[in-house]
Amino acid sequence: MLKEELSESYGIIGLGRFGTALAEKLAEAGREVIVVDRNENKVKELRNYTDFAYVADELTKEVLEEIGIQNCDTVIVCIGEKIDTSILVTLNVVNLGVKRVIAKAISKDQGEVLEKIGAEVVYPEKDMALRLAKKMLVSSVMDSISLNNNVEISEVMVPVRMIGKSLQELRFRQRYGLNIIAVEHAGKTETEVEPEYVFNKGDVLVVIGKSENVSKFEGILLA
Missing domain, CATH: 3.40.50.720 (NAD(P)-binding Rossmann-like Domain)
Known part of the structure; x- marks a missing residue:
C-alpha cells in the first residue's frame, strides 16, 4: 500500500x-x-x-x-x-x-x-492529432502541450522578424500576451531569459500563455 x-x-x-x-x-x-x-x-x-x-x-x-x-x-x-x-x-x-x-x-x-x-x-487521440496538424501546417512549430484553463505551452523556432532584436526591444509579453519560459540556443537551454537577450537565428523559444495568444503568435510564423 x-x-x-x-x-x-x-x-x-x-x-x-x-x-x-x-x-x-x-x-x-x-x-x-x-x-x-x-x-x-x-x-x-x-x-x-x-x-x-x-x-x-x-x-x-x-x-x-x-x-x-x-x-x-x-x-x-x-x-x-x-x-x-x-x-x-x-x-x-x-x-x-x-x-x-x-x-x-x-x-x-x-x-x-x-x-x-x-x-x-x-482526449489523447484528439490532442495528438491537433499537435500533428499544427506541426504540418506550421513547420516552425516544434511541439505543443495543452494545459488546463485554455493555457498552452508551445515550442517554436524564432521568427525571422525577431532575429537581432532583444526581448526588451520587442516588448514580447505586452505585444503577444505570452511569457518565454526557455530559449534553446546552440545546444544549450536557458531558463532565465534576461530582457537584454538578443534573439539569434536557430533559437527555439518555449512560450506559455492563453491558447488564442499562442495561436496568434504562431500565425506570424506563416507571414
Whole structure:
C-alpha cells in the first residue's frame, strides 16, 4: 500500500497504451506511481518501474481504498474505451477525496459527464492529432502541450522578424500576451531569459500563455 507521507505520488488506473506509457514516464522521472489493472500480465510489466503495481478484478471504491489510491496526489483514470467503467471508477476516485483526478475520454459526451463529476478531462487521440496538424501546417512549430484553463505551452523556432532584436526591444509579453519560459540556443537551454537577450537565428523559444495568444503568435510564423 502506498504510504501517505510520499510526495509527488500518482495513481494510474488502466494500463492500456496510454496508461502504460504515462506510468513509465512518471516512474522514470522519479515519481512515486501506483498502477492498477485487471490484466495480470500488464501489471507484471509495470513492476519493473514501480513496487506499487496491483491486479484488481473489480475497481470498486472499497478495492481502490484498500490499494491506497486515496493517498495519491493525482490519479489518472485511463479507461476511455469502456465508458460506463470509466465514469464509475472516476466517481469512486473523486469520492475518495483525491485532490486531482484526471480522466481519459474518447468522446465529447463522455468528457462532459466526467467533468460534471469532478474530473479534469484529456482526449489523447484528439490532442495528438491537433499537435500533428499544427506541426504540418506550421513547420516552425516544434511541439505543443495543452494545459488546463485554455493555457498552452508551445515550442517554436524564432521568427525571422525577431532575429537581432532583444526581448526588451520587442516588448514580447505586452505585444503577444505570452511569457518565454526557455530559449534553446546552440545546444544549450536557458531558463532565465534576461530582457537584454538578443534573439539569434536557430533559437527555439518555449512560450506559455492563453491558447488564442499562442495561436496568434504562431500565425506570424506563416507571414
